[in-house]
Amino acid sequence: MNILAQNTNAPIESKREQAKARTRRALLKSALRLYSLEGAQGMSMNKVAKGAGIAQPSFYNHFESLDALQNELSAQLKDHYLSPMRLAWVNMLKDYDVLTKDEFNQQCQQCLLMIFDSAFQNIALFQHLLEDRPRFTTDIENQSSLNNGLGNLVSEIQEEWTEIFIQGLQLSNRTCERSAVNLCVDMAAAQVHELILGCHQQRYSREQAIATLNISFDTLFANFLQGSNHSDS
Template sequence: MAASPATESKRELAKAKTRRALLKSALQLYSVEGTCGMSMNKVAKGAGIAQPSFYNHFDSLDALQHELSEQLKDNYLSPMRMAWVTMIKDYDFLNKEQFNQRCQSCLTLIFDAAFQNIALFQHLIEDRPRFGSKTINAVNKDSEHKQLGNLITEIQEEWTEIFIQGLQLSGRSIERTHVNLCVDIASAQVHELILGCHQERYSKQQAITILSANFAALFGNFFARTQQ
């Protein structure tokens, strides 16, 4: 006898709940132990299921990490994407004070997002590959899914797209290599000062103020290379 719609619905809800529990378990585990602590058994145990049941929800640990990476990337970038695109689009019409205000507002979004789970952020920085995504893909060409350790690199690639979108909306064009360079310089400064704030070497506002001044110089040089 076929299962009733109500029974089937309960099964799907239970499966979705377990899937969320596995993702939550993986996130908590990574935040505490980083890549070295990730295992299918630990993730399953944290979700309250037996390891063999893991395969009812994900094909592999890599598949779970891939989905978690996509969720984290979206949660991190979504609240700030349009703010940065708009600031870049409006750059030519902003005076020094207006740029400083916009920049500090955008940087605050980044700092607040990082401090929502600073332990996770630290592990992501520590696990960031030393080489670019092309090299990573060449080394791991047989891997179907990207892992959490690549997330910072993926986010920086997204920042490149954000900058390009803002430039296009402003009617400017620039080589992608110049955008990559600007993003890498900006990201390195932001990541270093976020960790410095966490270590209580200075306040968040002090870090954001100095970053805003640095970005004014960086953007000035960057936009001088663009063409309208």
């Protein structure tokens, strides 16, 4: 009980670390706000620091570079988007063979609703993330600039979806070439992205979009899983 009392430096150090942690969080929040408003083109160390209420030179007390900050923010966002739904998708794929059509449709709708809810928590951010995705180009310098920071997040999330699908396949005693999984994920992601934006533009309701995706995914998954190798072992 007397250890903390004897260590007189502990409270001072704790307050200092707490203040540093608050500033670090403020920088991440500032970068998120800025990116949501302006996308990758509007990101600068000066703007991020100003939004957090600190001078630009103090930025280096918390992050070694703007890219380092964006990488940490990207990791947090990826976890935020995927954590609530990762297990649900794995279980749906794992149980595909024993689910009735109605049960599959119900689980698929719930999973799609989670995706839409995540996107609409910050639809401006979602739009900028799609706009700033890496594009294929023969211009190496331009390709490098496009592949930095938060612009990579959509691609990283799709790579994570591939791992989720592979995990679900393995748990259902199925195997499939990674290229086939990538193709399935890319097709599904393209449809989801397009219909989320369509809902945002009020061309149709979220319920209509999810119902349409559910029908599409039923066919997509059926064709995909029929092409996988099933083991009874």
